[in-house]
Structures are given as C-alpha cells and as structure tokens.
Amino acid sequence: MAPYYSKKRKTIMTSSPPADSKSTAYAYGLEIINVYGVIEPTSDLQINMQHSVAAVESILNYRFKNKSLLEAALTHSSITDGLCYERLEFLGDAVIGLAISNFVYVNYPHLDPGQLSKIRAANISTEKLARVAVQHQLYKYVRHNKATVLSDKVREFVNAVEKEEYTVVHGGQMRAPKVLADIVESIAAAVYVDCRYDLQLMWPIIKDLLEPLVMLDVLEKQPQPITMLFEACQREGKRLDIKHRRKGEKDIASVYVDGVFIAYGSSETKENAKLHAAEAALSKLKLLKTEDAMLTHTFSGVNEDADIEAAKRKVHELCNKKKWGKPTYRIDQELGPAHDKRYVSSVQIETSDKIFRGIGKERSKIKDAENSAASVIFCSLQNSDYV
Template identity: 40%
Template sequence: MAPPPAMKPASRKRGPPAPDPVELPPPGFVADRAEAAARVERLLRYQFRDGRLLEEALTHQSFADDAVSYQRLEFVGDSALGLAFSNFLYLTNPTLGPGPLSTLRAANISTEKLARVAVRHDLYPLLRRNCPRLDLLVGQFIETVKQEPEDDLSTVPYGGSVVKAPKVLADIVEAIAAAVYVDCKFDLEKLWKRLTWLHGLQEIRWTVNTNNIKDWINNFIYGKRLVTRWLFEPIITAETIDEQPVTMLHELCQKHGKMAQFKTWQKGGMTVVNVFVAGELVGIGSSEQKVIAKLNAARDATRKLAGAKKQVLTTGVGNGLGDEIGELRECKQKLNEQCSRQNWPKPIFK
C-alpha cells in the first residue's frame, strides 16, 4: 500500500517584515516593576489608587499569554484623549470652525505625535514585552527622532522624514492616559486639568505672589500650567500646523491649472518617489517605507515649486526630461523584476 502523500505545512500569517539589522543599541527594559511604576507616577505627578491599572498599561500582548495587556486601556485612552483635546481646542480657539478644529485634534493625537511623546519621556523601556522585532523597529524610530530639529512640528502629524512611527509607542501613551482616567473614576477634568492638586499647591508656594495670584489661578483652571498638557507639549496649534504634504502639493498645482504626478520605483531596499508637474521633475523622496517616501517627495516638490521651480507653475514650460527619466527608470525596474522571476542574469545598463 502506497504511503499517503506528504501534507503541506499550514501557512502562517505573517506580520510586517522585519527591517534590515542595524547597529543600534536595543531599547532598555526596566525589570523592576515598582521602579517602572514610580517613574510614571513621577512623570505625571500622580499617585495611582489602583496600581494594577498602571501595570496593565505597561504590558504588551507579546509578554505572556496569561498577562493582561494594555489593549483594553488603549481603546479607552484613544477616545478619552480625543474628547479631552476636543474640549481644550474648543475653549482655546473660539473663532475656529469644526473643520480646522478636527484637523488640530487629529494632529495632536496622531500616532506620529503620540509616539514622539513616548520617546521624549522614555516610556518604551517601561513596557513589559517579548518581541525582538518590535524592539528593532522602536530602536530605529528612536534614533530617527533624535535627529529631528527640536520642537519641529511641520512633519509630526503626517509622518517623519525617514521612519514611520511604530504604533506601539502611541498605544503606550493612550494606555497610560486611560489608566489615569479610569483611576479617576472617568473624570475627564481630572485627566486633563489636574492629576493631583499637590503639584499645583507647590507651584503656588514657590512661584506666585499676592499680585498675580488671580492670574495664576485662572491659568491653572484653564489648563495653562497643568500636568497633562505639559506631558503633550509642544501642542500643535493653528499657527504651527501644516497641511498634509500631498494635499498641499495638489492644491498648489490646482491653483495654477496643473496636476502633480507621482511615480514610484525601487532602488535596493529603498522606495523612491518622483514628482512630475508639466513634464518636469520637481521633487524626489525616498525611504524604506512607501508612505514616507511619498510624503518626502511631496514636501520636496512643494519647496521647489515655491522657489527654484516656480516657473513650472506659472508658465508650464519644462524641458521634458522629467517624464523621460521617470519612464526610463520604470522600464529598468520592470526588466529587473522580469529577469528575477525567470531566474535570468541581471541586466547591465550602459
């Protein structure tokens, strides 16, 4: 009797590919959980009534099968921060309509913004986890953020210039905020305005005299010197926010009756995006991640169209080389892909 045919191994669902190894120090880990909790409480100037909430907020789902992770808290924190910022922006921007207010809220609670909050306050080492690939992604992002200009908010809401923010960093911030919110019996005012009165009383004692006590109290009540707001500073305002780069580029071109075209190609492990307007190459962006490469290309094109390439919008006169270069690169890429599929020798271009 013939043996049964060999069974094919079941296919496994795979997550996002791990980035190429780089020489980076791995993010640390605070093994002493009491010290990890104390760091968060010192940062927030808040003492938790239920310490289990903070333990839950600092536990990733990869840590252990029987451990309660931050996922439920992150769900609550996402909504709580959204409502808290809605209230704050509504009160501090009395002339803005719902559209601009929504844009500001989204910018302040975006994954990119919250991830930088986590990096700035060194929260990732406090997280219990068991995922080396996650450590590598976060390590790369931390190194990238360190190279960004201080308080440069122009790229934050929509993505940095090199690496997209790992969602886990934003999740940590949302989970910690939710832990405070639940610990305060779902009191949104306490979450946003004050996590403890002790910090405020100390400030009154050391910084306020009888001449400006009224102004200080007003500032305290309306969120000017409060712990939670301090945690999220610098806050993105109507004066500091930029439009989404791709949207800004399209709107700029449409004003002059032109259209921006994006062409993508691969160079090694990098994605390169070229931007063409009226047949002219006006912007180039690259990154390991396609979405970041497109954002970089749009930013580059917008800068050039406001300066050296301004005549492309006003006259539409280009040398035509942009389309030719882009098409040539596209053809080379397709030929390389075909040779790879057929196991043919790699073509040599002269």
C-alpha cells in the same frame, strides 16, 4: 500585626505593611516573610514593574489610587501572566481624541471645523504619540518579551527622533512604530479610569504629557505638503502625478507636473515617501516661481477705522470670480496682556503671476482682525487696476 522583614537584609519592618506591602518588599529584590510568616520568592518582573510604576508616576506627576491600572498599561501582550495594555489602549485612543477635541473647541472658538480637525489629527496621530513616548522614554518602562517589542525598528526610530533638529509634524524619515503610540494611549486610559472616568480630572495630567501640543500656528508654518502641492497645481491649471516604486526596503515617490519630473522623496512607508517628495517639489516650484519674478503687492494703511461688513465673504467671492487661489489668513501680531489681547491679521491671495497681501488693524478678537485684513485687501483691490 506580626512584623515582616527582608530575609537576606535581616531588616525588621516593625510598622504595619501597606496594602501593597508585597510590592514594597519586592522592591528590595529579596525574599520576604509576609504577615502570615510564609516565605515568598521575588521575581525580576515584579521588581522591574515596581520601578516602572514609580518612574511613570513621576513623569506624570500623578499617583495612582489603583496601581494595577498602570501595571496593565505598562504590560505588553507578549507577557502572558494575565496583564496586558490592549484594552486600555483601545479606550485611550478614544479618550485622547475626545480630550483634544474638547480642548480646541473650548479654547479656540474662532476656528472652523476644518481647522479643528487638522489640530486634532496632528495631536492624535501615531507619529505624534510615538514621539511623546520617545520624549519621556516611556518605552523603557514597558514589561515585555524583548524579542517582540524592543525591535531594531523601535531603536532606529528613537535614534532618528533624538537627532531631529526641529519638531516633525507630518512624518519623519522612518515609520513611527505603533507600539510606541500604544503605550501613550494605554497610559492615558489608565489615568482616565483611575480618575473615575472624569475627563476634566484626567486632561491636565495627560496634557502635560503631550506637550508641546501641535497648534494652528505650527500647522501654518508646516502645512500638509501634499495638500499644498495639489492646491498649487490646481491654481496653475497643471496636472500633478505622484508615482511610486519600491527599492529594497525603501519606497520612492516621484513628482511629475504636466508630465515633467520635478522631485522625489524616499522613506520606509509609501505615505512618508509621498510627504517628502511633496516637500521637495514645493521647494523646487517655489524656487522656479521666484526666478520667474513673481511680484508681491502688499496693502495696508487704509484710513477708515470701520471694517466692511462680511469682508471675508466678499474677498472669497472675488477670488472665485477671478479664479484666484483661496485667500489664506494668519495672525501676524499678538499684543497686550492675557486679559486684554489685541490681534493684527493679514490675508494673502495668490494669482498665476502675483501675490496680494493685506494687513489689517488691531482688533480684540481674531475673527475681527481677519475681517479687518479682508477689508483692507478688498478696498485696495477694488480701487486698483488689478481687478
């Protein structure tokens, strides 16, 4: 094999060139003489792509067997040389959804389909994936027509996310640009194809990229504000209206309860404006409820070690009968080592003027801990003057 070298550096490469020797030589940013003795010019695009592939491989902690897959995943449609991430983005959208579904289904057998759907939706949303692109600065490695991709909206979103003090689950102050989510989806698909379509091989690599995943505990701390607001008004038998108007580039949403203005929120999109308005309204209504001296009654310490069979169902039926709010469960404590976990659950029921809370006993399974909490509150309510 003839030697190859950098013409300007005058650096003789005496070893046989690797399969992608052209790309390796381009990394020097100079003309090269290939193995056939022909001078080939370099290009800034090729130099940048070589750097981008290496950088993203480092972020993923994964080396591609077929680097052209990652090159395509990092090429926007504004580049017209044949490569583009659109097909990979199409595949990646489905692959991430399937991988997340598989992960939560296997690891959280106690969750019902509604809870599983909430977790999946939170982790495959444009909002979440766009933030992943910002977190790892993946947008810096995309080959593109700058005027098309690196718009003011992308820069503004990056700046907004970097200033956030806590993880945003349901929507920030501005709309997440879809192009950022597309980047993550196309990279996920590139890994999937490079792993010979093996989801089990692909998932650990992409899971690390998506971390921290939005799990049930986060969703419970930051529940969907609009759903919470509708449920709160429904429990109280009140009429909820959310009205929209446009002011310049902002959408303004106003919340009315029984015709009375409560709060408003604004954003670039109608959806996020509604979210922010609902959050503001919930805070206002919660304050008003506190001022109305709403009482909380906590039950615990039931002596019987045996739990009532089907206690959760019985509590649910009691709430329906009394027209109370739907009981909500949460895990208050997680005890013991990983191989011998113990859980303490609580359940809360809201009425028009009271909150009932039951705290269960330690149990080895989450569903049993929830049933224990249900047993406590059911027995306590049955033996009290409240029912």
